[in-house]
Amino acid sequence: MNLALAPETLARWQFGITTVYHFLFVPLTISLAALTAGLQTAWVRTEKEKYLRATKFWGKLFLINIAMGVVTGIVQEFQFGMNWSDYSRFVGDIFGAPLAFEALIAFFFESTFIGLWIFGWDKLPKKIHLACIWMVSLGTILSAYFILAANSWMQHPVGYRIDKAKGRAELTDFWAVLTQNTALSQAFHTLSAAFLTGGAFMVGIAAYHLLRKKHVGTMKTSLRLGLVTVAIAGLLTAVSGDTLGKVMFKQQPMKMAAAEALWDGQKPAPFSLFAYGDVEKGHNTVAIEIPGLLSFLADDNFSSYVPGINDVNKAEQQKFGPGDYRPNIPVAFWGFRWMIGFGMASFAIGLAGLWLTRKKFMLPQHLRVGEDEVPHLVLFRNKALGPQLTTWYWRIAIWTLAFPLIANSWGWIFTEMGRQPWVVYGVLQTRHAVSPGVSQGEVITSMTVFTLLYAILAVVEVKLLAKYVKAGPPELTEADLNPPTKIGGDIRDADKPMAFSY
Amino acid sequence: MELHDVWFVLIAVLWTGYFFLEGFDFGVGVLTKLLARNRAEKRVLINTIGPVWDGNEVWLLSAGGATFAAFPEWYATLFSGFYLPLLAILVCLIVRGVAFEYRAKRPEENWQRNWETAIFWCSLIPAFLWGVAFGNIVRGVRIDRNLEYVGSVGDLLNPYALLGGLVTLTLFTFHGAVFTALKTVGEIRERARRLALRVGLVTAVAALAFLLWTQAHSGNGRSLVALVVAVAALVVALVANQIGREGWAFALSGLTIVAAVAMLFLSLFPNVMPSTLDADWSLTVTNASSSPYTLKIMTWCAGIATPIVLLYQGWTYWVFRKRIGTQHIAEAAH
Numbered sequence: 001m002n003l004a005l006a007p008e009t010l011a012r013w014q015f016g017i018t019t020v021y022h023f024l025f026v027p028l029t030i031s032l033a034a035l036t037a038g039l040q041t042a043w044v045r046t047e048k049e050k051y052l053r054a055t056k057f058w059g060k061l062f063l064i065n066i067a068m069g070v071v072t073g074i075v076q077e078f079q080f081g082m083n084w085s086d087y088s089r090f091v092g093d094i095f096g097a098p099l100a101f102e103a104l105i106a107f108f109f110e111s112t113f114i115g116l117w118i119f120g121w122d123k124l125p126k127k128i129h130l131a132c133i134w135m136v137s138l139g140t141i142l143s144a145y146f147i148l149a150a151n152s153w154m155q156h157p158v159g160y161r162i163d164k165a166k167g168r169a170e171l172t173d174f175w176a177v178l179t180q181n182t183a184l185s186q187a188f189h190t191l192s193a194a195f196l197t198g199g200a201f202m203v204g205i206a207a208y209h210l211l212r213k214k215h216v217g218t219m220k221t222s223l224r225l226g227l228v229t230v231a232i233a234g235l236l237t238a239v240s241g242d243t244l245g246k247v248m249f250k251q252q253p254m255k256m257a258a259a260e261a262l263w264d265g266q267k268p269a270p271f272s273l274f275a276y277g278d279v280e281k282g283h284n285t286v287a288i289e290i291p292g293l294l295s296f297l298a299d300d301n302f303s304s305y306v307p308g309i310n311d312v313n314k315a316e317q318q319k320f321g322p323g324d325y326r327p328n329i330p331v332a333f334w335g336f337r338w339m340i341g342f343g344m345a346s347f348a349i350g351l352a353g354l355w356l357t358r359k360k361f362m363l364p365q366h367l368r369v370g371e372d373e374v375p376h377l378v379l380f381r382n383k384a385l386g387p388q389l390t391t392w393y394w395r396i397a398i399w400t401l402a403f404p405l406i407a408n409s410w411g412w413i414f415t416e417m418g419r420q421p422w423v424v425y426g427v428l429q430t431r432h433a434v435s436p437g438v439s440q441g442e443v444i445t446s447m448t449v450f451t452l453l454y455a456i457l458a459v460v461e462v463k464l465l466a467k468y469v470k471a472g473p474p475e476l477t478e479a480d481l482n483p484p485t486k487i488g489g490d491i492r493d494a495d496k497p498m499a500f501s502y
Numbered sequence: 503m504e505l506h507d508v509w510f511v512l513i514a515v516l517w518t519g520y521f522f523l524e525g526f527d528f529g530v531g532v533l534t535k536l537l538a539r540n541r542a543e544k545r546v547l548i549n550t551i552g553p554v555w556d557g558n559e560v561w562l563l564s565a566g567g568a569t570f571a572a573f574p575e576w577y578a579t580l581f582s583g584f585y586l587p588l589l590a591i592l593v594c595l596i597v598r599g600v601a602f603e604y605r606a607k608r609p610e611e612n613w614q615r616n617w618e619t620a621i622f623w624c625s626l627i628p629a630f631l632w633g634v635a636f637g638n639i640v641r642g643v644r645i646d647r648n649l650e651y652v653g654s655v656g657d658l659l660n661p662y663a664l665l666g667g668l669v670t671l672t673l674f675t676f677h678g679a680v681f682t683a684l685k686t687v688g689e690i691r692e693r694a695r696r697l698a699l700r701v702g703l704v705t706a707v708a709a710l711a712f713l714l715w716t717q718a719h720s721g722n723g724r725s726l727v728a729l730v731v732a733v734a735a736l737v738v739a740l741v742a743n744q745i746g747r748e749g750w751a752f753a754l755s756g757l758t759i760v761a762a763v764a765m766l767f768l769s770l771f772p773n774v775m776p777s778t779l780d781a782d783w784s785l786t787v788t789n790a791s792s793s794p795y796t797l798k799i800m801t802w803c804a805g806i807a808t809p810i811v812l813l814y815q816g817w818t819y820w821v822f823r824k825r826i827g828t829q830h831i832a833e834a835a836h
Contacts (some may be wrong), residue, residue, distance in 0.1 A: 104803060453597070
């Protein structure tokens with residue numbers, strides 16, 4: 001059979017397309033839930049209207065996103081059985097449990113309390129209503145943890161044994177699956193990247209309005225919140241990425257070597273800035289490198305030995321039998337760089353913004369502005385950026401909102417493709433994981449259907465987001481400012497229209 | 503009773519919960535074309551399920567996830583075997599979810615009408631296909647010695663399974679009409695009750711035929727009891743609907759679903775997916791289940807989580823207990 005249309009290839013493409021697409025919405029949902037909850041908390045505590053307007057504005061964008069996140073997540077729950085039935089049979093005893101936990105604990109939380117939050121503005125006292133969005137936020141984080149624990153098991157299987165008679169892996173220690181260092185560092189890294197994504201989203205949209213001098217009060221607050229989030233989350237993403245890199249070096253040396261296109265082991269090993277290699281011959285033809293840095297990234301020591309692709313390949317051939325155990329090197333190499341490059345670019349732009357828009361008391365008198373004025377971008381003590389540079393900063397800040405999304409996607413492509421040819425590292429190869437009974441035609445059908453549907457929905461979603469972004473924060477109504485005091489709503493006027501209806 | 507038997511029951515409970523809850527929101531989705539006469543009435547219908555449909559759908563994800571964890575072989579055979587019908591269901595659930603959330607986010611009539619059409623078809627198709635799927639599970643399908651489904655899509659569209667699909671479609675529509683009568687106020691409430699009677703009568707005929715066929719084909723003593731309960735509940739639900747006891751009618755249409763699903767699972771046990779090629783190749787609670795250790799952990803999780811879920815989901819229904827009429831829909835709200 002033509003390899004490009006082999007069921008394994010098709011199933012992998014389908015998984016890649018549906019999962020990367022799903023993960024565009026996931027980090028935004030995780031972070032916007034918490035950020036919206038934070039803004040609503042500020043409203044409940046201070047009763048300042050700008051916080052309520054910000055809550056409504058970001059809450060609406062959050063809802064447009066979570067709708068897509070939820071529906072594309074349904075596919076994920078069933079795709080393992082549809083396209084990867086041999087995988088499901090082999091690992092279901094272990095892999096199914098975190099998925100079931102995720103549904104029973106996290107999904108119920110999220111989806112029930114999101115309904116209460118959307119429709120609850122005139123049905124719940126404001127503190128209970130606030131608690132609902134925090135519950136949603138908790139649900140999104142729990143959900144992320146369970147699924148990352150499941151994925152970590154694929155990167156580094158623990159707490160299991162192989163039952164030869166039944167031909168499957170069986171769980172022996174669930175606690176180990178949930179708390180192994182791979183899961184902890186993946187969760188730390190993914191969650192901080194999620195907040196980097198949400199922070200950059202806020203910065204980008206706030207910058208869009210500030211560039212046009214619209215909705216300045218709410219957008220200034222949002223900009224600050226976004227910038228602070230980007231700065232903290234960006235730092236944590238870098239720190240957790242470093243931790244995860246060290247874990248990966250110990251557990252999946254091939255992935256680390258592939259990420260660096262390090263063909264032969266070196267001591268000390270350099271970090272590659274650019275490489276162009278020959279996969280057949282197993283070496284690079286062009287390479288620009290920083291000496292010793294890879295040794296440090298992998299092992300905290302500038303002179304440590306780091307094994308290369310050819311070394312690990314040989315070691316795995318001895319351990320698992322003949323075969324090619326190398327992933328797609330260019331994808332791993334460039335995926336790793338685009339992840340770091342785009343992620344850290346938005347971190348840098350955020351840090352710059354935080355400095356440029358620093359608080360009043362750090363500025364001289366003539367550069368301070370009032371509550372409802374666009375801040376000056378102050379570079380040095382007495383020097384603000386000129387109008388052209390200011391416009392440019394706002395423009396770059398708008399573009400930042402896309403950077404973490406790109407970084408996230410490449411992060412996943414890197415970590416999943418860097419593990420190939422394994423689906424469960426060292427235990428099960430991807431080619432043994434596909435559904436034997438599903439025909440080529442069926443996979444092509446479903447891949448085409450999902451790709452078309454997702455493309456259409458992407459257009460719809462982006463247009464809708466753009467509409468609500470442009471519209472800006474809504475005007476507040478009487479009902480918004482006077483939330484009910486009783487659960488179920490006050491009965492003052494039984495025929496009053498609902499505050500929110502579909 | 504061993505743990506894999508417990509899990510057979512729990513999977514049945516999750517599917518029952520799913521069909522009870524999403525059953526009426528599928529029904530309401532179908533009614534947007536059958537019952538609503540104008541835009542405002544359509545919106546009344548959609549808003550009766552607005553705050554709850556998403557939580558209802560999670561029962562499906564839980565059933566799917568729990569099947570994966572407790573019966574990996576069942577999960578693998580079922581979802582790779584029923585590939586195209588499942589694809590159709592997934593597409594519908596995706597479009598339907600987006601439709602609920604996005605329909606009111608633009609005021610243009612075209613935009614809203616398109617999403618309403620989506621809500622109708624994407625409620626109707628899964629409501630039908632779930633019946634087809636369960637009909638096939640109970641009847642048995644072509645499963646080979648490797649526990650792989652070797653039949654075709656055409657095999658799944660046999661008369662028995664299609665009748666099953668008709669039953670779920672009509673039963674969910676009836677359940678949805680009774681729910682609408684319970685949750686609305688004004689003229690639409692009266693019409694919902696009248697429609698419930700007509701749909702209920704069709705349901706009764708289809709359900710009786712399907713359940714008797716099931717009993718004759720794969721039934722046993724216990725499934726007969728469930729059959730009797732299902733039919734009796736349906737008849738009493740119709741009566742309650744006629745005399746205007748809407749709460750009772752809804753509880754009883756729900757009981758019909760519970761008993762009918764129970765009957766299917768009772769006639770299935772101890773198989774989970776019988777093979778029509780050779781009885782030895784059937785998937786059973788023993789050869790399809792996970793290890794005792796996994797089942798034990800899952801039992802703890804489900805034992806603690808499920809009652810809590812019921813508690814807060816129940817609370818949601820209480821918060822939104824007020825009936826909705828056209829007067830509650832704000833003109834410009836979107």
